Amino acid sequence: MIEDPSRGTLLRGEPSPGSAVRDGAEKWEVQLRKGSLELAILASLWDGRLYGLEILRRLESDSELIVSEGTVYPLLSRLKSLKLVDSEWVESDGGHPRKYYRLTEAGKQWSLAMSRVWHEFSASMTKLLTPLTNERAGKEK
């Protein structure tokens, strides 16, 4: 009998699928985070211009998105080439210039459209997942 496959307990005497389930869930989570990274970056710029390190900090503090820093900079460059963000160099007190990014008008429209899709998708998934959520809540009691 198994209560929670992710904890690696046994299922009817068979070797536990726990680690495979956990690995699969982690890989899926990575894909999910990657897929939402673009929207997260655009959303972080909604209130105004930020430079790379500030965007990373905003993502970490507001979204718990643990992103590879080596992914964010090329992604910003791509968002710029897609004309969704614009950039400008500003001198800083630290002695090195900072490259600030801001949303373009197209970037704002794109962000709003993506945000709408995200909310609709998330609402329908939450509804669909209700029985699983209840099951997990019952087991955790």
Added chain:
Amino acid sequence: MKLASGAEILKDQTARDQRIDAYLARLRRGLAGLSAEKVLDIVVELRGHILEKSARQGHAGTKAVESILGMLGSPEELAAQYLADDLLARAEKRRSPVLLIRGLAHWASMSAAGALVLAGGLLGYFLGGSFMLAGFLKPMHPRTAGLWRLAGDVYSLRLGFGSVPAGGRELLGWWMLPMGLLLGGGLCFLTTQIVLWCVREFRRTLDVGGQ
């Protein structure tokens, strides 16, 4: 707690600067192919990131910098992400098969989808190029170049080098010339269109290879 001497701090700072310079030099080498302005833009931005992050952490030494560089990933992988997008963006604009294949090669190094599109693209251009070449070579090798049906119902596209295959029959005759050029050209055009569609999807959905 033992305090570091001025000489030790200076030595560590020199080692740190050398480490950053070495990382950025590798990145710069990886970015060959981008305009000098873009390379400078990227290098200055990342140097600022490394220096500011290490200063914010309160440790400006080699160890802190090593950890920051580790989070950025290898300079070659980082460069591949910049290059793939730049080459694909330029290929999209110019519809250039050479830029497309170069961009796809970088994309392929980052994701399975890129590898699949690269394989499809190469196959399409190889087949298209072969038909065009066979058509082009037909006047030079009128007896041997063309589409052949060999023994055992095997079809072979021959450029005309070598002898007439035993038991084979050439199917198109002189039609090989216009057909080869048209079919080959069409295949190359179709390959470019399909690959460009994949590239547009890739750039729109931002299928990045990193995590």
